[in-house]
Amino acid sequence: VTAISGSNVSLQISNLSTNYEQLTWLYSAHQKILEWEFNKTNLFKSKFKNRVSLSGNQALSIFNVQKEDSSTYILRVLKESGKEEEWHISLEVFDPVPQPNIEIQKKQEVNNICHLQLSCKIPDQSITYTWYGNSRALAAGPQSFMLEITVNSENHSTSYTCEVSNPVSSKNDTVYFTLPCQLGKKYSWGWEGGHRVDEVKKDVGIL
Structure with a gap:
């Protein structure tokens, strides 16, 4: 149970x-x-x-x-x-999982190729992390709080989502990119015990 x-x-x-x-x-x-x-x-x-x-x-x-x-x-x-x-x-x-927050640890563009390092670590050992790029799963696991990717204008995702979950709840944070290395907006939502958690939208500016 x-x-x-x-x-x-x-x-x-x-x-x-x-x-x-x-x-x-x-x-x-x-x-x-x-x-x-x-x-x-x-x-x-x-x-x-x-x-x-x-x-x-x-x-x-x-x-x-x-x-x-x-x-x-x-x-x-x-x-x-x-x-x-x-x-x-x-x-x-x-306990319900806390709201994750994606942090950009590294964002470097060289010769039109973008090197990204994103993290959303939560201080809880019972959490599973799942990363998505344009809703496609990129990585998953209890230690997958860091996502490192190299993209260009042809294969980059317009959004990257970090989902944190345990057996009773799930929450996520999403960052949007207008270009491979140009950040747009963030968007967050989740569920606890089968109930939808209020959505939060926020502008984070262009880096």
Whole structure:
């Protein structure tokens, strides 16, 4: 299960039987969150105490999840027969990615050939970078925050976009070139948790 920080999540086991005497949700093997027994739910002292509840289908609901809540949760069930069963369900919580900003590290024109070095590094290890030239993917990966290209008037792109993303959000920044080495405008937008983020346009001048 993946979730964006600040949202509410429900951890549920689909094939859970009903013939049990006790049910326990744990954050880790040694930290209990809550326990159900004799139709009564007991909340243990933990960081979850005011942020969890047990639903009618015995799903664990967690409110206002944070990155620190990421873990492999355990559901431990004691059946009427005395047999104990255990399920594991993983939760990963991500913060929305920040707005990237393309910086021109190098822009050099020699004999009508333009050498460009663009960067948009974000201080987050869980981010994937994807570079586009005229909407065509040029490079991608967790360390691809730098784009180095050599272009001329025949093969240059009129725009270069840096997209930063994680499993729950994506944002990008675009620079436009009127000529291979002549900068025009910038344009930024993105999404968080399935919702469009407001667009931002700005003139950056001609370099």
